[in-house]
Amino acid sequence: MTIPAGLADRFASLYGVPPVGVWSAPGRANLIGEHTDYNNGYVLPFAIDDRTWCAAGPNNVGLLRVASTAQTSRHSVAIADLEHAVFEGWSGYALGVAWALHTMGHDLSSAPGIDLLIDSTVPLGAGLSSSAALESAVAMALNDLWELRLTPMELAKVGQRAENGAIGAPTGVMDQVASLFGREDHAVLLDCASLRTTAVPLRLGASGLSLLVLDSKVKHAHADGGYASRRQACERGARELGVPFLRDLTVAQLDQAQSLLDDETFRRVRHVVTENARVLTTVEALATSGPGAIGDLLLASHASMRDDFEISVPEIDTAVETAMAAGAVGARLTGGGFGGSAVALVPTDRVRRLSDAVRTACSERGFAVPEIRTVNPSQGARRDK
Numbered sequence: 320m321t322i323p324a325g326l327a328d329r330f331a332s333l334y335g336v337p338p339v340g341v342w343s344a345p346g347r348a349n350l351i352g353e354h355t356d357y358n359n360g361y362v363l364p365f366a367i368d369d370r371t372w373c374a375a376g377p378n379n380v381g382l383l384r385v386a387s388t389a390q391t392s393r394h395s396v397a398i399a400d401l402e403h404a405v406f407e408g409w410s411g412y413a414l415g416v417a418w419a420l421h422t423m424g425h426d427l428s429s430a431p432g433i434d435l436l437i438d439s440t441v442p443l444g445a446g447l448s449s450s451a452a453l454e455s456a457v458a459m460a461l462n463d464l465w466e467l468r469l470t471p472m473e474l475a476k477v478g479q480r481a482e483n484g485a486i487g488a489p490t491g492v493m494d495q496v497a498s499l500f501g502r503e504d505h506a507v508l509l510d511c512a513s514l515r516t517t518a519v520p521l522r523l524g525a526s527g528l529s530l531l532v533l534d535s536k537v538k539h540a541h542a543d544g545g546y547a548s549r550r551q552a553c554e555r556g557a558r559e560l561g562v563p564f565l566r567d568l569t570v571a572q573l574d575q576a577q578s579l580l581d582d583e584t585f586r587r588v589r590h591v592v593t594e595n596a597r598v599l600t601t602v603e604a605l606a607t608s609g610p611g612a613i614g615d616l617l618l619a620s621h622a623s624m625r626d627d628f629e630i631s632v633p634e635i636d637t638a639v640e641t642a643m644a645a646g647a648v649g650a651r652l653t654g655g656g657f658g659g660s661a662v663a664l665v666p667t668d669r670v671r672r673l674s675d676a677v678r679t680a681c682s683e684r685g686f687a688v689p690e691i692r693t694v695n696p697s698q699g700a701r702r703d704k
C-alpha cells in the first residue's frame with residue numbers, strides 16, 4: 320500500500336510546513352496461539368496489508384501535536400510536561416508513545432517538538448489492532464526524528480507501555496511485535512518468554528490459499544470480565560501445579576494435572592498447554608508441508624477455545640462451521656474471544672462463495688452479518704518517505 324494521496328498537503332495545511340517524513344505500521348491478525356501470551360507461551364500472528372501512516376516533522380514550540388483523519392479532536396502535550404501528562408480520548412495511543420519513552424528513561428529534555436498527522440486504513444476496534452498500528456507508526460517516527468536508535472523490539476515495548484500506561488489496557492506485546500516484525504507472506508513466531516522472534520514463511524500464493532478475517536460484529540458486555548477471569552484461572556492453575564507459567568508444562572504432564580485441579584481450572588490449563596504445542600506444530604507443518612497442512616491445527620485450536628477455554632460465541636461458531644462446510648482448509652476464533660473475529664484459511668477460488676455462505680448462515684440465524692476481508696501477510700513498520 321502506498322502513502323494516502325494528499326497526506327503531505329493536509330499536514331502542510333494543518334501545521335504550515337510540509338512533513339519531513341512519512342512512516343507506517345500495519346494492523347495484525349493472529350494465525351494461532353490464543354491466550355498463550357500472558358502464560359509466557361508462543362503466538363503466531365502476521366501483519367496485514369492495512370496500515371496506519373504517520374506524517375511527521377519537527378516544530379520549534381516544544382510541543383508534541385497530533386491530529387488524525389479518523390478523529391475530529393486534535394491534541395498536544397509539552398515535551399517538558401510529559402511526566403505528568405493526562406491523555407484524553409484517542410491521544411494516549413499517539414502521545415502516550417512519547418510518555419512511554421520518557422518513563423523508560425530516554426532523555427527528551429533537548430528533543431525538539433514534533434507534529435504528527437495520522438491516516439489509516441486499519442478499521443478501528445475490529446480486532447485487527449489499529450491501536451498497535453498507531454503506536455508503532457508513531458514510535459517509528461519519533462525514533463527517527465529524535466535519533467533514538469531503538470531496535471524494533473524496544474519500539475514494540477514502548478508501544479506496549481503506551482497502551483498499558485497511557486490507555487490502561489492490560490495487553491501483551493504481541494500486537495506491536497506483529498506490526499513491527501511482519502514480513503510479506505510470513506507470520507511472526509514470538510516466544511513471549513524470551514521475546515525471540517522468527518519469521519515463518521507462509522507461501523499462501525504458491526498454495527492457492529487466502530486468509531480471511533470474518534468480523535462477527537459482536538462484542539459481549541462481559542468480554543473484559545471474561546478475559547480477566549481466564550487470566551486468573553491460568554494463574555491459579557500454574558500456582559497449584561507449582562510452575563511459574565503454564566508455558567512450563569508439557570502435554571504429557573496434563574494427566575497428572577487433571578488429578579490435581581478442579582475440572583474448570585483443568586480445562587483452562589489444557590487449552591493453554593495444548594495451544595502452545597499447536598503453535599509449534601503449526602510452525603513445523605508450515606515448514607515441511609506448507610499452509611495446506613495446518614487446517615486441523617486451526618480447527619483443534621477453535622474446539623479448544625470453544626470447549627475448554629469457553630471463550631467462543633454462537634456467531635463465531637457459525638462462521639467457523641459454515642466456512643468449513645464451504646471448503647475452508649481451517650478456521651478458528653482469533654483474538655480474546657466473547658465475540659470479535661474468526662480467521663479462515665481458504666482456497667482462493669472459493670473465497671467469494673464461502674463468504675456468501677457465511678453471511679447467509681449468520682443472517683438466517685438472526686445474527687449480525689459479518690464483515691469479511693482478505694488479509695495479506697505484509698511488511699511491518701517502515702519509513703515510507
Ligand code: ADP
Nearest residue numbers: 387389409439443444445446447448449450453
Ligand atoms: P483495535 O486495536 O482492535 O482496533 P482498540 O480498542 O484496541 O481496537 O483500539 C482502537 C482505538 O485506537 C480507537 O478507538 C482509537 O482511540 C485508537 N485509534 C486507532 N487507530 C486510530 C487512528 N487512525 N486515528 C486515531 N485513533 C486511532
Ligand code: MG
Nearest residue numbers: 448449450451
Ligand atoms: Mg487494540
